[in-house]
Amino acid sequence: MSIFLDLIPVSRAEEILQDIAPPMEEEWVSLLDAYRCVLSQPITAQEDIPGFTRTVVDGYAVSASDTIGAGEALPAMLTITGRVGMGDGDAGIVRPGECRYVPTGAVIPDGANAVAMIEYAEESGDEVLVYRAVAEGENLTLQGDDFRKGEMVFPAGRRLSSRDLGVLGALGVTMVPVRRKPVLGIISTGNELISPDKTPGPGEIRDVNTYLCRGYAEERGTVPRMYGIVPDERGPLEEAIRQAVAECDLVCISGGSSKGERDMCAAILADLGTVHAHGIALAPGKPTIIGTISDVPVLGLPGHPASAYVVLVALGDVLIAAMTGSAAARITVPARCAAPIPSARGREDYIRVRLEGHDAYPLFGKSGLTNTLIESHGLLRVPDGREGYEKGAEVEVILW
Amino acid sequence: MSIFLDLIPVSRAEEILQDIAPPMEEEWVSLLDAYRCVLSQPITAQEDIPGFTRTVVDGYAVSASDTIGAGEALPAMLTITGRVGMGDGDAGIVRPGECRYVPTGAVIPDGANAVAMIEYAEESGDEVLVYRAVAEGENLTLQGDDFRKGEMVFPAGRRLSSRDLGVLGALGVTMVPVRRKPVLGIISTGNELISPDKTPGPGEIRDVNTYLCRGYAEERGTVPRMYGIVPDERGPLEEAIRQAVAECDLVCISGGSSKGERDMCAAILADLGTVHAHGIALAPGKPTIIGTISDVPVLGLPGHPASAYVVLVALGDVLIAAMTGSAAARITVPARCAAPIPSARGREDYIRVRLEGHDAYPLFGKSGLTNTLIESHGLLRVPDGREGYEKGAEVEVILW
Structure with missing residues (x-):
């Protein structure tokens, strides 16, 4: 092969990655395990949330018209006819001139359309003095205010945040349809590489990319699987690639920064499957290889750690996003x-x-x-x- | 207790949280498991990284002075005396008028001080024509260029990113000293609460905060432990708090948005330990309670999910950061x-x-x-x- 790679533009590389990305199948996980998972289906509210009109403060459920003109000097005087408890389904009824005590979150009695806060009211025997007028709807959350029955709350492809988990709880979604997390195989190649627990001799370098790729895999919501350090020899490298392709949804091979190594990696990919690109107009990251073996995408990353990481962000993100039907897991x-x-x-x-x-x-x-x-x-x-x-x-x- | 809370400023609440935060003990984890862990000690380079001067390109190791004036029309002609392999400890020597082939990442032979890229050179028998002059140091990474022996690479308190894992690999740190992840206990209280797998009856609401807090705990690098939904009754609530305090490093109780519930939660905390604050000049989140029981911090969060989440970010982040000696895990x-x-x-x-x-x-x-x-x-x-x-x-x- 030539010294000079035949470079394709990044936009073309992105198209290739979209094309070769195997879609991850749907699986159902408990809401407890759904953090950072990607929704495989849109989630729709099955009923109004909340299901009833509630007070957002402690106070007295009233008919707003009973408080017109109320003030410090001339409070409205209402008869208290009961107290609603938290979780009570039947809050009773408030007639003109009446009120009922409601704690934050409780159901509003029929006939009431606002709540006077306890801070601006005073209870005295059967009477409550209300020192501030309240408008209709004041201090209330109306039925369906949060989500309306039938409303799409999350689109497919949403990566679930901690806040999303809470809202799924509110919607009653305890089993969540998500895309299976891709298993990302990691191979580091290079005759100069040694395990980080060893002290490098002359010419030796500790393996960085295994840990970089593993961290990247975790950061991007995939499951890392490591195949260790493989020497730049045809036999062991081919064997490692075969095994990784059989066990993973995508494979990242880093190393092979020299022409000879790059060519060997590309040759193995060509023999076992297809090389879609070898050389991308990207800096750093020019010698990147994109291939597939048995429909499993294989990314050949540069050996330089910083270059490898940039390619993961520039191209790996595109591939993983396409596989999970989501936006890239980055800000x-x-x-x-x-x-x-x-x-x-x-x-x-x-x-x-x-x-x-x-x-x-x-x-x-x-x-x-x-x-x-x-x-x-x-x-x-x-x-x-x-x-x-x-x-x-x-x-x-x-x-x- | 009064209807009106005795509010303290947020700055005072932060001081309290710093004071009551129990420092997490140090533990050693494998580099493979260190993603997002917080370093308990600074990490220093134990040797120069890289440990030898390397080439960053494929090419010919030369003495730069041999290429002075070289150009397309008048290339420098050098005798090739050998080829350095990846991982070779002994790269030999380059004398004036000589060169050796070096693949990317290989050791530079003694006597060479630059590398001419293969793209600008041509090999012909024992001779190499170099078509571009190279400057001293060109295309080289010098010993210690990345990190110098004795240099502090990461301070204590660093939350490890995927890139940090790679660098720790380069430094040979395979067992990493970190702060144990705090176990965050989660209690949801409220008589109106039901589990999300149930359909709410009149006056009932699905529990949101358990899932919100669990997601927050994962997001912030803590280990969530859930105690479910506890009714707003003295006995069960006290029992749940006792159990959570015995098993966790910090406890978040959400709910109790009404005055009666807030007072009960504060009363239990006062009986079992100390209430440091009840009411913070924070919106949303005013009725927040800060307490300790047997030196375990307990945060009483508002029942409204959005308010609870804001308090977690505003105050929970401060507490967790103080416990782990790190900056808050947020951007x-x-x-x-x-x-x-x-x-x-x-x-x-x-x-x-x-x-x-x-x-x-x-x-x-x-x-x-x-x-x-x-x-x-x-x-x-x-x-x-x-x-x-x-x-x-x-x-x-x-x-x-």
């Missing part, structure tokens, strides 16, 4: 370039940046280093149609 | 008020906002509702010394 924020960022047309650049308030400071580091990964807050993408950004330009930053 | 971004936000001096307001680019739109909803929790992107804090924010004001938003 993007607007920011302002604090320094000019040069780039080249025809290539998409991902620049590590440090955020200080609204300002994004580019961190340019040597590509083999990892320190910018931990000193930066995220990535600034320079699309391939741009030659960079001027200082002060409004941009988006993908938060780590 | 804050700068934003601009897209509408005026009124507030009151002497009270800290937390407004749910929707972000559109840099603009934060306040969502004002009735306090009993949960829909704003899922329609918003985060919280805008209005400190108690302010009367609000004008449209266009620069603010910070705590992302959900």
Whole structure:
């Protein structure tokens, strides 16, 4: 193969990833286990929430018209005819000139249409003095105020947050239809790699990418499965890839940053399946390989950890999102370039940046280093149609 | 007790939480299990990383002075004396007029101080033509370029990201000293509450806060333990609190939004331990209770789900951060008020906002509702010394 890779644009790589992404099947999980799962179906309210009109304060359920003109000097005087308890289904009735005590969250009696807060009322025997007029509907949550029967509350593809779990509880959804979490296989290749529990000898380097990919897998809501360090030899590498493809929904192979290694990885993929791309107009990440074996997507990542991580964010996110029918599990924020960022047309650049308030400071580091990964807050993408950004330009930053 | 709570400022509540936070003990976990754990000790590089000078490209290790003046028309001609393999400890030596092939990541031979990329070189028999001059140090990562021996790489209190895991691998830290994850006990109280798998009868409401608190606990890196729905009765509530305090590192009791319930919860806390605060100048969240029983912090949250969640973010985050010696596990971004936000001096307001680019739109909803929790992107804090924010004001938003 040529020294020069045949580069495809990132937009084409994204199309390929969409095409090859195997959709994850639906499964039902307990609401207790649904945190960060992706909904496989929209969730619709099966009834009005709340199911009845409630008070949001402690006070007296009244007919608002009975309090017209009430004030400190001239309170409205109402007869108290009872007290509603929490969870009481029958709150009784409030007739003109009457009121009933209601604790926060209780049902409003028939005939009442507002609640006077206890802070502005005074009970004295059978009478309650109300020192402030209340408007119709005041201090009430009406039936269906939160969600109406039949309303779609969550679309399919929603990644469930802690708040979503609470709302699913309110909706009575205790078994949740979600996409199965993809199993992400992780292979690190390289004759120079040793396990981090060993001390490197001359020419040896500890394996970083296994841990980087594992953390990424957890961060993105997938299930990591590790295949360890594999030497850059045809036999062991092919065996590891076969096994990972048989056991996983997608496989990331990192390493092979040299031409010989890249070519061997691509050759194995071509023999066992299909190479869709070898070389992407992306920096860092140019030598990335996209393949499939038996419909399992395989990403060949650069060996440099920082480059590998950028490719995971730039392309892995697209693949996982397509597999789960969701948006990428990441946060993007607007920011302002604090320094000019040069780039080249025809290539998409991902620049590590440090955020200080609204300002994004580019961190340019040597590509083999990892320190910018931990000193930066995220990535600034320079699309391939741009030659960079001027200082002060409004941009988006993908938060780590 | 009085209808009116004796409110303390949020700053005082934060001090109390710092004071009562029990520090989590140190434990050692495998690097494989360290994602999102909080470091209990700083991590220092035990040796230079990388431990040797490496090439970051495929090419020819040369003495830079041998390439002075080299160009397309007049390449430098060097004798190739060998090829360095990945992981080779001994890369040999490059003398003036010589070069050696080096694949990306390999050791640089003695005598070489730069690498000419294969893209700009041509091999022909024993000779290599180099078509571009290289400067000293070009295409090299020097020993210690990433981290120097003795350099502090992570401070204690760092919450480990996926990138941090990779760097810990590089540093050879396979067992990681971390703070034990706090066990967060969750109690929902209320006679009106039913389990979400039941259909509410008149006056009944499904339990939301158990799921909200559980999700929050997972989001914040704690271990949730649930005690279910407890009726607002002295005996069962006291029993549930006793059990939770015995088994957990902190306990959140939600519910008791009515005065009677709040008073009962506070009375139990006072009997079993100490009530440090009952009523905080915070909206929503005014009736919040802070207590301790046998040195276990207990937060009494409002029953309204949205209010309970705001208190978890406003105060729970402070408590958990103090327990683990870390910053709060949340992201804050700068934003601009897209509408005026009124507030009151002497009270800290937390407004749910929707972000559109840099603009934060306040969502004002009735306090009993949960829909704003899922329609918003985060919280805008209005400190108690302010009367609000004008449209266009620069603010910070705590992302959900």
